[in-house]
Amino acid sequence: MRNKLVAGNWKMHGNLQDNSALLEALKIGLPKPENNARYAVCVPFPYLASAQATLNGTQIEWGAQNLSQHEKGAYTGEVSAQMLNDFGCTYAIVGHSERRMLYGESSQIVAEKYVAAQRAGMIPILCVGETLEQRDSDTTEQVIDEQLKAVITLAGVDSLENAVIAYEPVWAIGTGKTATPQQAQDIHLFIRKGISAQNSEIAENLTILYGGSVKANNAMELFAMPDIDGGLIGGASLIADDFIAICKAIQN
Numbered sequence: 001m002r003n004k005l006v007a008g009n010w011k012m013h014g015n016l017q018d019n020s021a022l023l024e025a026l027k028i029g030l031p032k033p034e035n036n037a038r039y040a041v042c043v044p045f046p047y048l049a050s051a052q053a054t055l056n057g058t059q060i061e062w063g064a065q066n067l068s069q070h071e072k073g074a075y076t077g078e079v080s081a082q083m084l085n086d087f088g089c090t091y092a093i094v095g096h097s098e099r100r101m102l103y104g105e106s107s108q109i110v111a112e113k114y115v116a117a118q119r120a121g122m123i124p125i126l127c128v129g130e131t132l133e134q135r136d137s138d139t140t141e142q143v144i145d146e147q148l149k150a151v152i153t154l155a156g157v158d159s160l161e162n163a164v165i166a167y168e169p170v171w172a173i174g175t176g177k178t179a180t181p182q183q184a185q186d187i188h189l190f191i192r193k194g195i196s197a198q199n200s201e202i203a204e205n206l207t208i209l210y211g212g213s214v215k216a217n218n219a220m221e222l223f224a225m226p227d228i229d230g231g232l233i234g235g236a237s238l239i240a241d242d243f244i245a246i247c248k249a250i251q252n
């Protein structure tokens, strides 16, 4: 049975006090996951120690939002996969559109980060998705193909056995403009079919998340689609009650 996952992406928000309070509220409020569901929070690097201390042994997993593609060395300001391992990270987000667009991460670099995460035993959450211009010019599938191909070329299709894909249309991120369940389902199916052509078992078992303005009031209808296996949640993951409601929506 396919795993389902709701992962919070806190981005660069919060402070020591608020973030500790949020972790505590989630620990208390989130039910034990059932039906192959998992919950996770991807926190800014400085809060990983606190996430580990608070969430160790609980129903909630944690991870990072980025990592270096390099193992170690003279890379000022970077954080390696091994360092994330020291803090018990299960997941590392790679290729978020904010990283691709604001920090110039190419699909090749994203693929290298994906490999680095897996080499350290973490599950990469690989983000793919098109901009509004790309959707309007009917190149969505081409864009996603290119983003996936870079990873499959470098790591092989079998690597997807230990990975999660997040489809995040850039035009839906932080805009309050969610893709309709059908729009998201169409792309999820496109992704799964493309992978299925190379390995049907891996495609069938692959967890594919939707991300982009998922809220407590739209999560249920998105998660009801057959190829949507959960969500990557930005804004709504910062409010304990909202994130808990979204996590509950994946249980059904």
Ligand code: PGA
Pocket: 009, 168, 172, 173, 174, 175, 176, 211, 212, 213, 214, 232, 233, 234, 235, 236
């Ligand atoms: P959002 O962000 O839920 O705030 O749209 C999603 C994401 O960027 O992962």
